[in-house]
Amino acid sequence: MAKREFVTAKWLGNMAFEAEVNGHKIVLDAEPHVGGENRGPRPKPFMLVALGGCTAMDVISILKKMRVEVERFNVRVEGDLTEEHPKQFYNMHVIFEFTGKNLPVEKLEKAVKLSEERYCGVSAVYKKIIKLTSEIRVFES
């Protein structure tokens, strides 16, 4: 039996909605120039959050298993939208930024590759239709 996930969104008036996700509440809203009040983020960038969060959690847990200790770890996901409507992502780029002492770059690369190719269920869907690329940046602490 396949697992079913669900989220709900309750209208708060105007363009704002309160989403409930795994028991946590998040407000979404539109920008003022389309009638919103910016009470929360826009919906579309959550496609990038799903990818960034999924691969970030994979990578940090793989590095833990490899006994690689990073001091800071940031992930940035950029997505390019088509000009024609409906505006949609056709390209996403993930930047992994690691900070630590003498970090083993080949292990960082391996962790990222394992997430992209084997573990991340969000990449697995997106890469069928969106061009996905990534890069690693390493900083000495």
Added chain:
Amino acid sequence: MAKREFVTAKWLGNMAFEAEVNGHKIVLDAEPHVGGENRGPRPKPFMLVALGGCTAMDVISILKKMRVEVERFNVRVEGDLTEEHPKQFYNMHVIFEFTGKNLPVEKLEKAVKLSEERYCGVSAVYKKIIKLTSEIRVFES
């Protein structure tokens, strides 16, 4: 020039990350049985939030233009995950629940259809690879 969107995620330690989306901060975390502390939602359901939020904002703004007044409006998005790894959505179902007085059902259906077929840039991507279905439920207030 295509528009570029981005999000960032900063590691908070353990499995938790703080994402920044349109200037708003959201914590993501894993479940305790995989080493997290449930400080925030899991990443993958944000694929459902993106779809639900996008179509919900479309529908409420189309209904406003149609001068249809709803009292309450909830959207629920269900997604089925594959059993094989990496577990990924292969099916999503959107349930639109409208509450109001004598709501014009054909206009509600038209608003949903316009979002699905013309306006929602998240549906536009997902429907290339995921089976998307929807239903409308109308309640008299």
